[in-house]
Amino acid sequence: MDLLALTHNVHYDYQSPVFLGPHIFRLSPSFPSRFCLKDYSLHISPLPQTLHWQSDLFGNRVARAVFAARTSALDVTMTATFCWQETNPLDFLLEGTAVQWPPLYAENLVSPLAPYLQATEDGPLFHAFVEKLREGPASTVAFLAYAAQQIAATVRYTCRLDPGIQDVETTLGKGTGSCRDSAWLFVQAARRLGFATRFVSGYLIELAAKVGDKALGADTAALHAWADVVLPGAGWVAVDPTSGLFAGADHIPLAAAPDPALVEPLLGSCERQATHWHYSHSIRRLGRCVGH
Secondary structure, three states: EEEEEEEEEEEEEEEEOOEEEEEEEOOOOOOOOEEEEEEEEEEEOOOOEEEEEOOOOOOOOEEEEEOOOOOOEEEEEEEEEEOOOOOOOOOOOOOOOEEEEEOOOOHHHHOOOOOHHHHOOOHHHHOOOOHOOOOOEEEHHHHHHHHHHHHHHHHHEEOOOOOOOHHHHHHHOOEEEEEHHHHEEEEEEEEHHOOEEEEEEEEEEEOOOOOOOOOOOOOOEEEEEEEEEEOOOEEEEEEEEOEEEEEEOOOOEEEEOOOOHOOOOEEEEEEEOOOOEEEEEEEEEEEEEEOO
């Protein structure tokens, strides 16, 4: 296993000192049990008056910060050091009720899964797109791959820095969208077709291939969004409609919920808008994990 260090920094500058309202930070990566978190830190400047770690309604780890004094800048840096290795995203065995779609969920799961089955958007373009998806393969795994590939082929990826999610009609009409727009289109389409699905915010890491000890390029990390689908026998299965592939170990979740507004990595308020802001992500290889 490789020992990796993932760093995420975001910085806001204000024209004059401002009071910051309470802030929510969803910046605690969630790792599979086969990985090992070695170290984690969340540095916030100015230092909050209080910082409480909580679990939200969906099991996401959340930090809530309250600030006392005025400040002319807000700087947040998250660093996680962890053991990592490639995994097979299709390493699961479906129950017979899920081999072909739509999956049949147990009666005692229907109520808990209700928020993940509710399709809230519609429109002529979306209706036509869903009807096209119905022509896909009967096998559940093959169908999910087909649906992701259809979105990847239909929606050209663009880096969209403005906040929020495009509605599905806008995404289909423009034929362009950010990763979160493609993820939301997948969530809505999958729900319309009977799949319990949630929206996921996290990081996508890309490690360059190596020849011996030499990397053939740069290792990169970025905020990303994708979707999880509940499949009986497998649990939550990650699908990335931006790439058109099932999501593997290179997708590191921060938070997952029925609605994108519930998984924003940073949420807060202040007296005035920032005059300047910037962010950065990095992934570094620190060697091999001892004991793995």
